[in-house]
Amino acid sequence: QITLKESGPTLVKPTQTLTLTCTLSGYSLSSSGVGVAWIRQPPGKALEWLALIYWNDDTRYSPSLKNRLTVTKDTSKNQVFLTLSNMDPVDTATYYCAHPKMIRGVINGFDPWGQGTLVTVSA
Amino acid sequence: HSVLTQPPSVSGAPGQRVTISCTGSSSNIGADYGVWWYQQVPGAAPKLLIFDDNNRPSGVPDRFSGSKSGTSASLAITGLQPEDEADYYCQSYDNSLSVWVFGGGTKLAVL
Numbered sequence: 001q002i003t004l005k006e007s008g009p010t011l012v013k014p015t016q017t018l019t020l021t022c023t024l025s026g027y028s029l030s031s032s033g034v035g036v037a038w039i040r041q042p043p044g045k046a047l048e049w050l051a052l053i054y055w056n057d058d059t060r061y062s063p064s065l066k067n068r069l070t071v072t073k074d075t076s077k078n079q080v081f082l083t084l085s086n087m088d089p090v091d092t093a094t095y096y097c098a099h100p101k102m103i104r105g106v107i108n109g110f111d112p113w114g115q116g117t118l119v120t121v122s123a
Numbered sequence: 124h125s126v127l128t129q130p131p132s133v134s135g136a137p138g139q140r141v142t143i144s145c146t147g148s149s150s151n152i153g154a155d156y157g158v159w160w161y162q163q164v165p166g167a168a169p170k171l172l173i174f175d176d177n178n179r180p181s182g183v184p185d186r187f188s189g190s191k192s193g194t195s196a197s198l199a200i201t202g203l204q205p206e207d208e209a210d211y212y213c214q215s216y217d218n219s220l221s222v223w224v225f226g227g228g229t230k231l232a233v234l
Binding site: 037049096114 | 125156157159161167168169170171174175180212214215216220221222223224225226227228
């Protein structure tokens with residue numbers, strides 16, 4: 001059974017850098033074809049895909065956040081890290097990590113998702 | 124605004140059938156990328172409901188079904204139950220933006 005769990009600060013100040021950790025179980029980041037996606041949801045708003053890291057360290061980023069986002073992984077700990085710099089109140093959201101699912105060799109969607117972690121940006 | 128367009132809300136009485144539309148374009152749904160649907164109850168993470176247009180994961184009741192035609196997709200829910208009250212999101216991939224995209228979400232009310 002695949003599970004993911006996010007962890008990190010619940011409150012950050014404007015201009016600070018956010019670092020979140022996604023801890024996986026049920027699959028290994030060293031296995032070919034696997035990865036982890038990050039998705040966020042501002043309160044009362046829609047879901048927004050942020051980034052995806054593959055088993056081979058290939059990463060994909062949302063163009064709108066590419067300059068501020070970095071995703072890395074520690075295969076030995078089966079963890080993935082999201083770093084978002086220069087945080088602003090508009091970045092207040094629940095941040096989810098999720099398992100990307102491949103259909104016919106292409107990542108199409110995400111299942112399952114972690115429980116999410118709410119990050120508030122406020123002075 | 125979202126790349127995929129959904130109605131903000133739909134409603135139906137218990138036992139009725141409702142549909143939720145998801146309209147995209149030639150660079151996402153129309154490019155034959157699969158459409159995925161998620162159900163999100165308040166305070167919880169999204170849960171996969173339909174994958175690759177019209178496939179249900181194990182455990183999802185057959186009251187839920189998906190379809191796709193051209194640049195649009197739909198989620199149908201038959202035999203509405205009170206526990207179906209939730210937000211529903213469609214999702215696909217956009218090859219023009221090179222991102223995975225979500226709809227704006229639809230709130231389902233079971234009256």
